[in-house]
Amino acid sequence: MLFSTLIPGAILAPNAFPQNASTMAEAFRRRSAEAESKGLADPFKGITANGAIEPGLYDLHSTGVSTAPVRTAVERFLASLTNEQRGRTMFPVDDPEWRKWMNQHFYVRQGVSFQEMSGTQRDAAFGVLETALSARGLKLTRDIMRLNETLAELSDDHDFLGEWRYHITVMGKPSATEPWGFQLDGHHIIINYFVLGDQVVMTPFFAGSEPVTATSGKYKGISILQDEQQRGLELLLHLDRTQQAKAILNPEKTKNYNLTEAFRDNIVLDYAGARAASFSQPQRRQLLELVDLYVGNMDEGHAKVRMDEVKRHIERTAFAWIGGSDDASVYYYRIHSPVILIEFDHQQPANLRKFAKDPNMPTRQHIHCVVRTPNGNDYGKDLLRQHYLSHAHA
Incomplete structure (x- = not known):
């Protein structure tokens, strides 16, 4: 039995956990507590581009x-x-x-x-x-x-x-x-x-x-995140050479790249890649349709509100890419603006390493996606702050 570590991208050795169920559970409790303690050591600030919250968003x-x-x-x-x-x-x-x-x-x-x-x-x-x-x-x-x-x-x-x-x-x-x-x-x-x-x-x-696709078992045939995978690639391929040169940070992908998973609430991450300010209208439309694949998971009315917010900052939106660009490639992409951060990542095998052709290389059968609200409004924290300022609370 193999288990992911608390560190994104790392793989745990088969003997890293004791195999007795009760001792495993105790080890998991200890590691969970350690992750929380370290992850919550700093008060919430929010994801920023330079360490400072951009106000008024x-x-x-x-x-x-x-x-x-x-x-x-x-x-x-x-x-x-x-x-x-x-x-x-x-x-x-x-x-x-x-x-x-x-x-x-x-x-x-x-x-x-x-x-x-x-x-x-x-x-x-x-x-x-x-x-x-x-x-x-x-x-x-x-x-x-x-x-x-x-x-x-x-x-x-x-x-x-x-x-x-x-x-x-x-x-x-x-x-x-x-x-x-x-x-x-x-x-x-x-x-x-x-x-x-x-x-x-x-x-x-x-x-x-x-x-991401079940080829056997009770739920054989279920498959997820294929549109997010394919449309990200299509956007890259519809950029011109100059834009692609800016978007592609590295043409090879050999590890996990997601940066904003658990306990990364305060990460400093500058904008990288091609800027949507240089995109044509069809390219911008493609970018927004890709964003909507993620935002559109919330109820339709509030998804529209959120997409309107994203559109207001389209000029400042960046699209970055790591990995190959053919139909069999593994890759990572990021969409980043002052009000939204989306990451898509083909990950290394974790629990299914024994089935992998190369257990140390990312695979299309393991995907992670993260959506964040930068500049202090993950968990609605900035709205909560403003509410507290305008309403007396004990």
Whole structure:
């Protein structure tokens, strides 16, 4: 049995964990605590281009898109829980629990899991996702959960992997006027959903899988992230030679490159690659359609609000690429503006190394994607800050 480490891109040796289940669980708890301690050592600031938050990017306003459906769905979910379950599911809206998420399947998570939910509770939990996400976003989320079952089958590990090993926590109390939100946390799908009035921030958002296509087992035929993969490549190929020269940071990819995964809330990452200011209108349209593949996972009304925000900063958006550019290549790409950061990465094998042709090389069967809101508004933190400034709170 093989396990990913807490360090993105690193591979753990087969004997790095004891093979006894109870001692493995204890090792996982220890490593989870160590990751949290290190990752949360610095107060939240947000991802920046130069270490300084760019001011004036976000403001409190009405979007005209109701959040009542998701509020009602979360209230229904909370009402379905026992007192004990509710006690470990609810946290204050500004609790550090927001930042305690990690992709690794052995991470020790809080809240109530689908594994322990009754049928009624599961229906209520999916009701939350149905209202918070678009149909496409819901399908992606469910397919990732199903592919985690495929991974459990392939690796023969049903202790830490499987379709239902996903947890929900709720931050704050669902309200029409006060800030609140929820988090879905599990292997290869993490959704942070902050709500203030009718404003929504759905980042950090993490999606991925290993494998990305099930060729056997209970969910044979499921495949995810193929549009994100192909359209990223198509955008690169539609750039002219000068633009490609700027976009391609390295034509070879031999390792993992995602920079903004778990506990990277304050990373300093300058803009790199080709600038959309030099793009033609068709190229800009392609870029925005690629962004929409990610943003469009949230409910349609708020996705439009978010895309309008992205469009306002199109001139300052950069597109960067690492890796090859043919139909069999593995690669990494990044879309970066003052208000959005998207990473797509073909990763090295982790739990399926024994099936890999070269276990040290990235593969198209292991993908990680991350969406962030730079300059302090991941988890809706900048909106929360402004809300606190304008409203008296204990």
